[in-house]
Amino acid sequence: MSISPEIEKRLTLLQEKYDAMGQDMISYLDGLLHADFLTYWDYIHLDTLLSLQSPKTPFPDEEIFIMYHQITELYFKLALHECKQIAHAENLTAAFFTARIGRINRYFEALTHSFEIMVDGMEKEQFLQFRMSLLPASGFQSGQYRMIEIHATDFINLVIADQREALGSQPIESQFEQIYWKYGATELSTGKKTLTLNQFEKKYAKTFIELGKSVVNTNFNALLQQFQYKGESTKALEDELRQLDVNVNVNWPLCHYKSAVRYLNRDPEDIKATGGTNWQKYLPPRFQRRIFYPSLWSAEQLENWGKAWVEKVISEL
DSSP states (O other), X not given: OOOOHHHHHHXXXXXXXXXXXXXXXXXXXXXXXXXXXXXXXXHTTHHHHHTOOOOSSSOTHHHHHHHHHHHHHHHHHHHHHHHHHHHXXXXXXXXXXXXXXXXXXXXXXXXXXXXXXXXXXXOHHHHHHHGGGSTTOOGGGOHHHHHHHHHHSOGGGGBOGGGHHHHTTSOHHHHHTTBGGGGGSBOTTTOOBOHHHHHHHHHHHHHHHHHHHHTTTTSXXXXXXXXXXXXXXXXXXXXXXXXXXXXIIIIHHHXXXXXXXXXXXXXXXXXXXXXXXXXXXXXXXXXXXXXXXXXXXXXXXXXXXXXXXXXXXXXXX
């Protein structure tokens, strides 16, 4: 059997590659000869993936709840993959930066569009039963989501609004003590930290603070300002960052708010979330006024942040 020029060329390139590493190409070819063909299910570890759902109750819809949250965390991992590429890129260009932000936007848009799985995909009575077995766990405890926020903006923009001016020059450790989401995880009756928050801080506080310090100069807002300072064209980048602001700080919280209203709104008193979070004040964007890129919005847009979206969603309920 004759060897085609294409195969001979590749064998030569392989020989050069392994010679450069001081390796014996024949041994590697023997390994390739005896290896099994790769299968789809082995490549994505399908059997393991499908074994990761462990409901705590016999209610069938709990499995929907588990799988959707697992899917969400995989999308967050995709977003963090893009965040890390931006933060660690050598000679970062506006084009590369813009493309990666576009990817993150698509991930969040997919999540937002799929949230109907949670809003309409479970029987309310089933949810209100199986949720009691989840205490004090809460989606509030998504560490990956908090890491995306830290990559997205200057840490001070994550501080509760009325403390930003006072803490603007303080170290990240001090800013972390006033980070916005802590105020959503307090007991509704006493104002004390919930067990949910105490667990979350114990696991992630050090990680969040270290990440905040590491991206002081490479978070998205800082990088935007660097490109603007150099006089480079940033219009496309600014468009993607504005969309990211809306996707993360308006559309995504409102999906949760819509779900909470459906499942937890009950007269005469709202039902508490599983982690005891004050969802009525924590979720609506107009209360949080959390904005990654204040310089990209007009004064009117900042003043009315989230108002139109909240009114639209409430009118549809």
